[in-house]
């Protein structure tokens with residue numbers, strides 16, 4: 001995440017400068033008040049950088065309305081004066097820029113900052129909550145920094161901002177009001193049900209909702225505190241204590257008072273003693289960002305000690321003792337050109353948005369997921385809409401919502417298919433995700449290619465082209481047909497010589513002996529992927545035991561809940577004829593090394609029985625292992641899936657994320673954030689070679 005400072009907009013003359021100032025002020029006003037800016041953050045930042053560059057070259061022409069150097073770009077006002085100014089933050093975009101900032105802070109303070117506090121930069125809006133003798137009496141927005149707007153009407157709709165503190169103290173709590181992803185989805189659902197336009201993203205939704213009065217409905221938001229300070233009538237001892245406390249102590253104090261803080265999240269505020277430690281934490285928070293249930297746009301680093309903060313002081317726009325380390329923007333506005341309906345290997349018909357190409361965090365995005373038809377309706381999307389597109393990490397990009405006030409009236413409704421776009425069969429619309437009634441047979445090529453893939457039955461020589469050939473020749477109508485192919489049938493195909501025929505037959509014979517976990521995965525039971533298939537196979541040991549299980553018994557498998565269990569039962573029922581056919585063709589239906597679960601005793605029906613199938617011993621017994629980076633040495637040829645299988649064969653549990661519960665991280669070359677996280681958490685690390693020694697008996 002180095003050096004992605006937004007390039008400046010090019011401003012060529014005074015007229016363009018004046019226009020840019022007007023545009024920026026307008027966008028800012030919309031952004032902070034109603035949540036309807038026509039610019040995404042990147043476009044806004046580019047504009048402001050262009051304005052700043054022009055002003056640096058033409059200092060005598062700076063317009064009084066210019067957004068530079070002002071809180072909220074000077075675009076908002078308020079009438080409730082703040083006790084202490086509520087400022088913005090300056091930004092850095094790279095480790096180098098952060099290091100330079102830390103050095104400049106050291107020069108101001110006279111020594112290096114004693115300690116830093118490192119917190120996520122929550123992407124909502126700042127608010128001051130005043131408590132009088134423990135009761136919430138006033139809510140005020142940041143406004144222009146000196147005075148804000150009274151939004152006390154929102155009290156009671158913000159989770160984490162209690163109406164009463166646990167102690168009868170008089171204090172001001174500052175923090176961010178935002179909508180979690182779930183709250184945002186809910187807000188748009190409620191809003192569109194009331195005939196309103198959906199909000200483009202959670203931040204806009206929070207801004208619009210906080211200021212709205214007298215709405216027919218309320219939608220919840222969430223508060224995270226990041227400041228605690230005295231008010232004019234705060235008791236003197238408490239006022240003095242708050243003024244001298246380190247930021248980290250104030251946060252602990254806020255939590256004790258009952259205020260929500262980042263301590264409750266996957267990215268709690270921490271302290272760090274050195275610039276290196278700060279940067280390590282920045283990397284960790286950046287890596288966790290795609291998984292967080294709320295938006296963050298960076299990391300805030302503060303001098304932790306009150307003395308250091310006082311020595312550094314504040315400017316008019318931002319304090320000098322804190323800095324925002326910005327992460328790349330994950331949202332851009334672009335146009336929705338078309339919606340495609342694609343049939344997947346299990347017959348699911350999924351809508352996909354075709355977008356005007358847009359660059360987000362270094363990648364050009366042209367497609368985004370639209371989930372399902374109900375989701376399209378809920379978001380009130382139309383063809384031709386400007387849409388906010390979200391993309392974080394490796395997660396598939398998604399359309400958040402239309403930027404509804406940019407509509408021209410030319411937008412067209414999205415037409416849902418009446419029949420399967422692939423085979424013309426009827427569509428089962430009974431569930432959120434629509435499905436072709438032809439099921440797995442609709443897109444047979446996709447389902448067979450998947451089943452033959454490396455992490456499933458691993459049938460060498462059976463690539464997509466060959467699958468198409470077999471299907472078109474009418475030799476294969478389902479997965480089981482593969483295993484009854486004859487030499488003559490194969491030799492009759494184009495480009496199939498003696499050697500390739502023998503090789504394919506040998507590969508099919510090998511595939512018949514794969515463990516149950518691989519067979520389950522190849523069947524493509526909806527709602528189960530590779531690791532879930534392994535857990536199910538280990539738990540039940542044989543297909544017969546699995547097929548005999550009801551929803552309750554399936555719920556005993558780690559990670560299967562009340563929702564998933566019945567759908568797995570239904571899937572297995574649907575697959576029964578195919579499974580019978582596979583058995584008849586001689587395909588293995590057992591999991592080596594696993595033992596079937598004992599019938600539950602009459603007195604233990606609490607559903608918490610541990611899997612009896614896990615091998616009792618093994619070199620990794622009781623350990624949770626994460627594999628990251630490229631494998632080398634004896635493990636070089638193993639895919640990530642095969643590494644996870646190896647971990648489980650050795651009695652361990654494989655996991656993809658590092659936490660305090662992780663026992664071991666196998667870190668190969670190129671391991672990044674997971675290794676960093678293991679190091680900060682003190683989790684044991686092993687190289688691929690060291691790990692190979694540990695499990696030597698299993699890889700012979």
Ligand SMILES: NC(=O)c1ccc[n+]([C@@H]2O[C@H](COP(=O)([O-])OP(=O)(O)OC[C@H]3O[C@@H](n4cnc5c(N)ncnc54)[C@H](O)[C@@H]3O)[C@@H](O)[C@H]2O)c1
Nearest residue numbers: 027028031037039040041044088089119121122126226300
């Ligand atoms: N799209 C638009 O039209 C538009 C218009 C104006 C501004 N913006 C965006 O807003 C940003 C600038 O806004 P800003 O002045 O609010 O500043 P900022 O968002 O860069 O930083 C200051 C704010 O960070 C927040 N914050 C979150 N977590 C915090 C923590 N742990 N500690 C302290 N503060 C924390 C506070 O609300 C604080 O006011 C830019 O990124 C810009 O792109 C966009």
Ligand SMILES: [Zn+2]
Nearest residue numbers: 420423436442
């Ligand atoms: Zn179909």
